[in-house]
Amino acid sequence: MSVDTTAPAAVIEAVNISKSFGPVPVLFSVSMDVRPGEVHALIGENGAGKSTLMKILSGFHDPTSGQIRLDGKQTDLPPNGGAEKLGVVLIHQELNLAEQMTVEENVFLGRELKSNGFLDKAAMQATVRKYLDEIGLDISPTDRISDLTIAQKQMVEIVKAVSRNARILIMDEPTAVLTEEETQVFFRQVEKLKESGVGIVFVSHKLNEVKEIADRVTILRDGQWIDTRASSDLTPDMMAQMMVGRELSDLYPPMHEADVDAELVLEVQNLRAPSVNNVSFSLRKGEILGFSGLIGSGRTAVFEAICGLAPIEAGTIRLFGRDTGPTTVAQARDLGLAYLTKDRKEKGLLLDKKMRPNLTLFALPKFVRNFRLDSKAEEDALNRAIRRFDVRARDKEITVGKLSGGNQQKLLLAKIMECDPKIVIIDEPTRGIDVGTKQQIYHFIAALAAEGVSVVVISSEMPEIIGICHRVVVMREGHITGVLTGDHINENEIMRYAAGLKREELH
Amino acid sequence: MMTASDDTAAKPAKRSSIDFKTIGPAVALLILCIIGFLLNPAFVSEGNLTNLLTRSAFIGIIAVGATFVITAGGIDLSVGSMAAAISGVMIIIMNNAVETMGSGVPTVLLGCGLAIVLGIGAGWVNGALTTKGKIEAFIVTLGTMGIYRSLVTYFADGGTLSLNFDIRGTYRPVYYDTFLGLPFPVWVFIAVAICGWLLLNRTAFGRYCTAIGSNEAVARYSAINVDRVKTLTYVIQGLCVSFATIIYVPRLGSASASTGVLWELEAIAAVIIGGTVLKGGYGRIGGTILGALILTTIGNILNFTDVISNYLNGTMQGLIIIVAVFLQRSDWKLGKSK
Ligand SMILES: Nc1ncnc2c1ncn2[C@@H]1O[C@H](COP(=O)(O)OP(=O)(O)OP(=O)(O)O)[C@@H](O)[C@H]1O
């Protein structure tokens, strides 16, 4: 490790930490320390062991060997979040809020304020309201968590951590679900925490953000510690190379011109559905169509309605030139239309099942022979998918919930592609995915389009929309505000339509 | 969802925990049998064993249906009352059919056919109310449980409905006759168990049940018709109740308000003892069969011995259920921390 002698003493230190799950090793003698008032970023490919290390640093996992030192003293951290009392707070990659409880109840969960033995609701709500105002979050302390967007839930997690007077705040991919704007709000919060002397550990696949916010960066590769450096010594490109251990070629594949005369495979006219207001657009064979806009602008709602996941109130949908009324998800699938959800934990994968049943679930009828499931065919499909999508699991039999986040995403993509769709809608294709894999996914999408599959990419990440899409639809508050092609696809234009500063009269 | 034998590549630590779950109920049953034998060697006499198997057929058949409902994340509390109501209606219809159709096989077939239609219908009502009506399964089946129970009481006018004596003669063999040394009810039990196992473990339908119980939203996004599959689990449950009723009616030839009391709890207990997870997503038909056998064996052993009063049957069953679930729990924790 690079030791800077002038730096303040570390609050928490991981020394030569190794970790195995059963016989499967995941971390090999990794060391890392966090000083007060610094942001220490941890980066690495999917499955490198970042989340595992974070869980060890906060007591959720025990290391197989190695020590944790708190203020220089060796400590056995109490399990299951007990380390919060020592000032070490982890915000999990998969958020950890009680969905049916209110914001206020969640923030004070386990340490409720009381007066005369009864809960002091008024005081708790006032405190939470103060935090919410500070962070600029427009929700009420009495809102139920299940009614919030993912971004809002993320902010509630941060409020929760802040309210616990954390000395060390460990955040596993907090910005994965945030828009750029929300990320900036979030970073202002992080700066404040830093000034008050909190040590922050930050895991992210967005290397630009790492460059912007981190003081030091630690790089992991395949469970090995590679380097710890001041972030001023690194560029995002260098970080990417150290993560993957090889030179990275272009992130985005070369753009093939879309065939403007190709047949229309999907025509949507005046669609009305929950959160969707009079939306019309079309999609051509082999086209990559981007859907941009702020979170909550109705992009997901449009496609949930088209794919039979939400009711259609009005409008017509023509698939491959034929009118289809409202369809069920299964009918949509059989017509060649597949939707890949952005919410992989809640809607995408059965976390307590193994990879095989997850992979084949969407296309299960394909695996039926004589009324019975053909387990051999399923196994073959799994092996093929693991190769094609480079799903990395050290043990093929683990439940999907134990796969690293990025590998879950790859498995989800494999699951949807298992039915060989002709139109695939991918909602946030690279959420929580490392640069190397991002590149793979972009090339995969481009290859699909070249084969004649039409792809809709819904994304809040502007660069990927710009990097891979032939045409971009921008939405705002349930309406389409603009459709961009060619040179007009740039950050500036998209933002102006997304923010409602510009609006196109649609024919 | 997958049997232990599929886990060829599993690491040793994991295999032992999975095996434990599979063989746990089997070991418990074996221990019970040994205890039974030690208390009274007559326990393993052929007569007692066939009696034991026949007795467990009712709960066992119903519990196979319950395994589907519970695996898909539901619950059905109405099965005991449903069995009583179906027996009541069967008896009334058969008695009334004697005049026109005589007391031969056709009348009995009419009764059985009717039982099947009623079972499917009652299951469908439970299913439709939970899925289309969007009412909690617990509430729906609590309601239908009360309705069916009061219907039998009403049909029997507070007393007992008795099957016409001549039909009883025709129908009797269904419960009392044997085939290849095993009583008919046991054959029905075996057939239902095999069909149930195949359906749950080897078909897309079974996979869908498991997926829905594991996470309903994921199931919906995976093109599964969640409402239809859930409704079908209740229909299967209803059908199983019909089968149990068809073999139960010739045993006593009567139905009353106390027919099938607490069967729902015994069925659910058999399912849970067998290792199916109550909140859904993980079902084992084999375990359910063992669970039903375990429950019946306890009662049987108590009949055989004076050490513990027969009245403590419920206590023993309750203890076994709690211990079984406790073992499953600690086993899960073990698996996680590794
Ligand atoms: N509880 C567990 N049991 C078995 N294996 C596990 C468990 N948790 C994690 N793993 C394995 O450990 C490895 C590291 O996973 P981890 O979640 O730490 O990766 P990560 O660096 O956070 O990746 P990502 O960027 O995709 O989130 C993976 O191969 C994963 O499958």
Ligand SMILES: [Mg+2]
């Ligand atoms: Mg992770």
